[in-house]
Amino acid sequence: MNLIDAIVQGILLGGLYAIFAAGLSLMFGVMRLVNLAHGAFAVLAAYGVLVIVRVALVSPLIALLVVAPAMALLGYGIQRLILQKTLGESPLPSLLVTFGLSIMIENILLMTMSADQQRLSLGALDTASIELLGGIRIGVFPLITFLFAIVALGTLSWVTARTQYGRLVRAVSDDPDTVALSGANPKRIYGYATAIAFGLVAFAGVAAGIQTSFSPTSGSLLLIFAFEAVIIGGLGSIWGTFAGAIILGIAQTVGAAIAPAQQVLIGHIVFLIFLAFLPHGLTGRKVKI
Template sequence: MIWVNAVIQGLLLGGLFALFACGLSLLFGVLGIINLAHGDLAVLGAYVAVALLPSVHTNVLWALLFVPPLFAVFGYVSQRTVMGRSMRSGPLTTLLVTFGLSVVIQNALLEGFSADSHSFTLGALTTRSLHPASDISLSWLRMGILVVAVLVLVVVQLFLSRTGIGRQIRALADDDEAAAITGVNTRHVAAIAAAVAFATVALAGLAFGTYAQFSPTSGSNLLIFAFEAVIIGGLGSLWGTLAGGCVLGLAQTIGAQIDPTFGVLAGHLVFLAVLAVRPNGLMPATVEA
């Protein structure tokens, strides 16, 4: 039963990873940007909630109303300014700029909020859970996060496939010059994609804050986990990302069940194994020629 519980917790954790990976996957798929500040942005989102609403320690639901929209604006503006500019100088510049931003965000948070860790609560919901069997606990909060993750993935997928702006984003991803020729305002559309990605990052940061303690330096690990979920799942496929998140979550919880210090390492090892055996991931969107 302990193992069944580990599997269930792993799948629930996978939802959180998928939520993290969604923004990373979107930015890379559409803009070709690897955002090395991804994890730090999530943590920044959580700290914005801490700073603006001291009461988030009692209920984080309020933060959901304003942090993701705020980050959407932030994403739009940064894409129109710093990120857009760096993209025109090539992928190396983008990497270096986002890495520089990551260092800045981490240390600014350290300076502003000290190294103390925080976490969010959702009132009574934080600790409430279902107990279908003796050793199995299904936290409502964690199930809620999984549901939110699936919803976000569905909404992003529908947004990309069904809406006009989504079509323009996909056109941009396929061929930005051709998209520009047919009248797509590429800079605006790229910034919309960044806005969506940033909003999901903020959401992921808030979700993480309810899951575990976070501190200014939590971002690095989150970036690596999100990235591993994307690679395990397969590049460019949002459903693959969900699968990848679940595989990583399973590896971590089962690893932790074997030995509490082995969890994160087990996740990394599964990632390396996938890389060695199936470098295109479990569910690649496209088959390489």
């Protein structure tokens, strides 16, 4: 029964990782850009909510309604002013720039917020749980996070597959020059995609800040988890990313049940196994970089 419980908890944890990874997958799928500052922006969103909670004395979920749109606007601005200039045949400029952004954000947070561990609280909801058959208990907030992941990724999948904007996204990811000739603005499409990615990462950062503690240096580990989920699922695939996140979450919780001190390590090992035997992920999609 402990194994079943670990699998259930891993599925819920995978929902959190899926929200993290969705934005990373979207930016790569649209712009062929790997955002190394992804985790740092998640932490920035968590600190933004923390500041609003302390000043306005409101729930973190209320503060998130302010921070998520602000992060989306920030993402749009950063893409148009900075990231757009790094796009090209070589991925090196964008890697260097986003790495620099992550270092800058981390150091600003260290100077302004200190290196102390922080945590966001929802009061009784932090420890509220539901009992399933066999005595398995699942947390209410992790369940909410998992359901939000399904809704968010489902909506994102529907938008990219069924709407005019989605058709433009798919077209601009393949041939931006031809899309520009048709009258559409690829730069604006890139900006909107980045805004969506930053909005998702804000939700993910705050959800992680409620479930566990965070500090200015937490972003690097969050980036690794998101990157592993994307690679396991397949670059540029939304539902592949979701499946990859679930696999990573289960690997970590089952690993923790077997060897509690090696939870993260076992997740890394599963990632390396996929990288060795399924280098193109579950979808098998080959992507040119």
